[in-house]
Amino acid sequence: MTTSTRQTAFPDLGAVEDVLRRHLGDGTVRLAVVAMSRDDHPKAVVMATPSGATTPVLAVKVALTGGAARSVRAEAAALEQLGQLDPGLVGGTVPRLLALHETAAGTFLVTTVSSGRPFSVDYHRWHHTGRRRDVRADFDAAAGWLSRLHGLTVSPQPEADGAAALESRWPDEVGMAAAQVCRSARARVGDLDTGHVTHGDFWCGNLLRTGRRVTGVVDWEHARFGASPLWDRVRFALAYTLYLDRHTPSGARVHGHAGLRAGAWGDPVRHLLRGEGWYAAGVADFIAPALGRDPSTMAWRDAVLVGLGEVATTSDSPPFARAHASLLAEVGS
Template sequence: MIARASAPPESLPYPVVTLRRRSLADFIDSDAIETIVVGSSKDPNPKLTVLLIPEGSGQPRFALKVPTTDRAAAALEGEMRVLLALRGRCAEPARSTIPRVVGQVEMGGRWGLLMNALPGVTMTSRYHGWRHTARPGAVASDFALAGAWLAEFHRATAGPAMALEMDQGIGVLLAGRFGAVAGMDSTLRELDAIYARLREHRTPRTAVHGDFWYGNLLIAEGAVSGVVDWEAGSVLGEPARDLVRFASTYALYLDRHTRPGHLVVGHRGLRAGSFGGGLVYAMEGAGWFPDLFRHFVEEGLARLGASPGCWRDAVLAGIAEVAATADHPGFASGHLQLFQRLAGLRPPDTWTS
């Protein structure tokens, strides 16, 4: 049986290869693959990631993602459709940083998505390096790299300008997920008001990654060399979603390497302990990181054609999106409480010294 992908335009430099549907073992044998490296995502519907390295190469040639549940399989189908569509829509240089679908390979009774392996190391390795997030220059470099890639990606996929729309059915999802939680009526009213204010601004419709955080960015030679994991992607959506996702997730883990109750090195006033303390600090605190955080979002919104003044509403809407869509219940609940705290619907946490 042959699995055939949609044929890309002839002008594309990386045509999609049609592969016979075959097992991973057969693929390794026939293509002289010497080494495989396996990793697994940590969400409730995990995917296995296998890097395939040709004999004598030392560098991965392919990346294979294999679902472990039916829901994970559906997510990979969606990722494949987005990646195939982006090949025909996204111009260089952004296109070369997006995985190219090669075909499908069977592993453990499920069909995995085979893509070319992109160069670079994840920004995660930088982020968790010794006191990396305590150094203004290092953090500013991370934000600059992400901002430059987003600007090019938005330019390469820009469509018509429309009202800034952060509500992707989020309110309905939140009501279904947390309807029994005390205070949800006021939470949803506040979220509706935020959406209404954001719609007063206009941004172009562009392709959207949907989970644009530092763990999905690859870095090589001083630039973003790859952006992976497009399961939540869309070929036409609201670009502000990716902008605020990067800033929010970067702030979220600032206290990861600090013991609870202790001050976080490099961030005066930030004390480790409560969920989302770094994000509260970024939005309401003072210092070099809150300034950088806000400037990144403001500058990105201005580039998209929206007023920089709506930065706080945009970030709050992004937090609500995570609360509605995150696989992990605890992570989702934490974001709901974080939204309520930052929207003034919950008492402030003791996040400052």
């Protein structure tokens, strides 16, 4: 079916071929592994392009561990529920679930292919995140798409207790301190409208665009039905902020962000939470609509603190999660 080369730790491409035969028949298909996660529950994404086609027609997400299989099943369930709620799948920007295959070789999720280039490609271009107009365009595109997703309403569901989750995952001094900061910040945020569909892992790597328009949003394993729109906005802003200094030598000024130097992990978030400059104002404008408050109230800052806590409790990477818990305890002290 194909002559793809197998590499160490790659998915079993022979098993992928077997799954694809059920959808595409026995013709020649070119496979390309386009994504490999590196967390404790890794998954791979394989694109399939039939002979004669110029672009991929199917995507196969392959679970590489038991934990990853649970995530893949969760994504399948979310895509099925979203498709029932909105058959148009947010204007065709969401992959359509075709099948979930449970085989002896593993768990395989087959979907249609979303079009566009990942936001993360532009994000890492030279000085992109230091130019106000480019950052504003990214946030505007994200906000425009979120307004469409969050327009899908369902029965409100109770929110998880983020502070309790922090105490459970990190039952030590850092975890307890982070939980107290999270609890106080969440109380200041106040009541939220929770009757909406949310993506749950809304960051640049999961967004695709053509020109300035979002044309695809992938990775739906953390989707929620009945949650608050606030948390998608917070997740996007927090992830966008975290790597502002990614391409700046340690100790050097970060282009476009007065007062920010590359240094310790999390310094861009510390800089943001001081609430100074054009970037903080842009984040405030992006988050505030989901709070129903004026950006000048600084309620957006409390929302970001709660967002730090959510990453600290949900990330599949313990070191990454722990770093967020430590940062939350520090900035809230």
